[in-house]
Amino acid sequence: MDERTALVTRRGENYGGRSRQERATDRRDRILASALHLFGTHDYDDVTVAEVCAGAKVSKRYFYEHFVDREDLVRALHRQQNEWLLAGVSAATPDAPGSLEEMLRPAVRRLLGMLQANPERAQVIYINAPRMETRRRGVLREDAQFLAGMLRRVGGRPTTEIRYERMLLALVAGLSEVIIDWLSRGMTDDVDALADHLTDFCTAVLGRLERS
Known part of the structure; x- marks a missing residue:
């Protein structure tokens, strides 16, 4: 409450x-x-x-x-909906993934599927609420922390903390922009193909991060 x-x-x-x-x-x-x-x-x-x-x-x-006002309402609404989305993504992640890709692919597919099946929620999470810039930046950091938690399940550990945090922040920001573009064009792209593209992007960035 x-x-x-x-x-x-x-x-x-x-x-x-x-x-x-x-x-x-x-x-x-x-x-x-x-x-x-x-x-x-x-x-x-x-x-x-x-x-x-x-x-x-x-x-x-x-x-x-x-x-307090309309902006306060949208902040609360966005927090509620983003928590719903992250809970769904977390539930789709294998308990003991064998590799980074095996963890990410079902998570990305679930994320896109949830958004496609719930266009009103998608609009709130990615289109309307992000117009409040402070809230948008805060959510990107929250999502980066969520991703860091997922990566710990496959042994992901930062070599340099600040570099790791910045790379994850850049990654979730890039994912968000692609998803916003997809939503803005009516979600007409093939979801499985988009999930593959985003998974490939994530594994490429995170694989590079692990090797350095």
């Missing part, structure tokens, strides 16, 4: 058979669900707080109990 929602839940008692916490959590979930649909189908600048509230069937008063 986020801090603003926790604050709201301390203010009242049960109503209609549900606690204050349950009602506040339900409202926040509905706001996020409405925001996912709207920011997943429209440009960032075309979505208003009023439209999000209408879709969630809550008043602006309740919106501002949970979020």
Whole structure:
């Protein structure tokens, strides 16, 4: 539970058979669900707080109990959706991969498959939320750390820490740009071919990193 929602839940008692916490959590979930649909189908600048509230069937008063403003909402939404994506990728990674490629290929294929099957989520993760530059940079660092964790499963260890971190950051930034290009063109490219291309790119960069 986020801090603003926790604050709201301390203010009242049960109503209609549900606690204050349950009602506040339900409202926040509905706001996020409405925001996912709207920011997943429209440009960032075309979505208003009023439209999000209408879709969630809550008043602006309740919106501002949970979020400071529209940007705060999109940050929370993006964090939620990126966590969903990384959890799915992690679940597709073999527990004991025999090689770097054997680990990366199913992970990349799962990532692209999840995005293709959930275009609204894809729009939020890669198109709308990244317009907030500070959040975009933070997510790239988070994703680089996630990749570092995956690499430890096949024995990947940095020889020079700062060089390793920079290479991983550059790698996830490059992957993100290719994915954004794919999304922007309607996800019409063959997913298996794209997964192969991205896997080859990752193994080439990471293989070079391991040898140096």
